[in-house]
Amino acid sequence: MSSQSQTQGAAESAAHSPGRRAAVVINPTKKTDVDIRALVEQVCAGEGWAAPLWLETEADDPGHGMAKQALEEGADVVIAAGGDGTVRCVAAELAGTDTPLGLLPLGTGNLLARNLDVPVDDPEGAIRTALAGTERRIDVVHVKVDEAVDSEIFLVMAGLGYDAVMMGDTNTALKDRVGWLAYVDAGIRNLPGKPVKTMISIDGGKPFSRRLRSVMGGNCGKIVGGLEVFPGAKIDDGLLDIMTMAPKGRLGWLSVVAGLLRRGKGRGTAVEYFQCRSADIWADSPQDFEMDGDHLGSATRLSLRVDPSALRIRMPHGKKDPAILTNPEP
Template sequence: MLKDYLPWIIAGLVVLALVVGGVVLTRVAPESAATLRRRPRPPRAHFRNGDDEMPAPVKRAGVVINPTKFADLPTVRARITGTCVANGWGEPLFYETTVEDPGQGQAAQAVRDGVDVVCTLGGDGTVRNVASALVGTETPLGILPAGTGNLLARNLDLPVALESAVAVALTGRNRRIDVGELVVGAVPAVDAPDDGDDVPETHHFLVMSGIGMDAQIMAGTNENLKAKVGWPAYMVSGLKHLVSPEFRIGVKVDDDLEFRRRARMVVIGNCGRLLGGLVLMPNARVDDGQLDAVIASPRGVVGWVPVATRVATRQRKGHPTLDHKVCKEIRVRTDRPVPVQIDGDVIGEASEVSARVRPGSLTVRVSIT
């Protein structure tokens, strides 16, 4: 008789087991889900490796100093160091220029030392030499004006006060600017024999280069007077050279035909602002991808009046004795050797110079606003 009901008993036990199991699961599952929802998420650092917890390296600036500009160099260094530390940077590395190396070698060493920005503390000549080592690289140039003219700093509207200039160099924005490349001397033809004589010299300029009277003014400026009164010393020298000798020139602009004329000076500029707020090339910009050239040929002292009027009124067009050319390249040949200056430094005499623009080849730190 039990055999007859055994299948039904087994089936009932299975059903009972399923019912009991379902009840248990319905009570445990919600509780487990709620527990999982309430469990806090591990902190982000829990998933990091030990290497990721290393602090970021401290940034460091390299400062190339022209020591002849300062009577108390240790104090200047301390001010720069204090500003760097106050802005969250490490102590800067300092490099001093020499007569043999006015900045290019020191800037290259700073880059090798791994600095984040290379700063110049000197005049436009120091800026030019340091920039020559940075052209074509991504390393930014910071300008700490300490010269008489500080023309590039003025054209970029950079602060002149030391602490403010350091702060801009550390925290400012990067701006790509053009660089002028000047070849002094005739460039030999491709098939010309190499006799080793009159090898052309290549220089970079950031502000202006020129031949003739403007180079004579730079060479004739009294250094003692410049130290006492600043940029007006150039004006004193300029008055002495108003009647400088004329010379004949042949000028070739880009692909145009060469033209000839008499001149007293030729200025090739990457930017247009001069000392004392004067503007020689009103439309010149440091990032327009071109050069501006001014050819001046006034006759006598009276002939400089329209030239001075044009500069004072910032007019691009003026008297016929003042030509203004905009170009990518320019070549100037003279009938005799004349003085040549680059960013205020007289480098000698030449009877031929060629200039071309290298667009956006230098990174400079400028103010954010």
């Protein structure tokens, strides 16, 4: 039996053992149509699990401290209930441990959940997946911003420039009404702008220069709407994907769209892709910065490094998208 099958088999057997306990790290500002706490308790009881440990995030701690507490109390799975920011903070504490992450999507983007086919509109299904789904190991990407000593992580993508501006300028009221389509509105409004001289080093190699509107690092490929921004990026291949966008002239964004449709193939430099294990990026001036869809201020320098197979995560049973995982079989 393969090690992958052994890991999955052990997870599935343990999921039905009595006395196991889940911890739920939840963002209480996320509004839902159902009583999430009551639903989690009901599903846990039905699956033979103990009453869950309930930990709410706070304004000054979006999930790190709660995830640490869950580990200290010996939770068998830690469920991140919220948006991508909550998921990222919880994952940062679970990476490198043997405690798996479960996803209960309550945000707008829910980027990781969408990539892994975790139900985004079925909270009961997501809870059942967190308790008894199949288990895989995925990569995380460590990011040092400017001169920071400690790194942060992302699971889906991080960006410097236009994509971060779009995230930061999204109308909150509109997002509450129409969901991820609000990002389209922000994207259109921020199309005008000047490129910035940017230096990039791939795997410690000689830096090269580009004039860019955006540079992004990706751990997997899909964003909202099913758009595949990083073609060929797999979340468990030990590789980081870098994409640059360099529109030129009045019709420059048409060249970017064409480059995205061609998946970076061809002679044009409006969109370029690179694969690596680490990358360093310097911009001439501070640029807006985002990770996993959350606008996090501005930065001039990013250092990115892949940590392969660092995070155990629960996802639905069944064949997976071969664009996301190296082994699509259940």
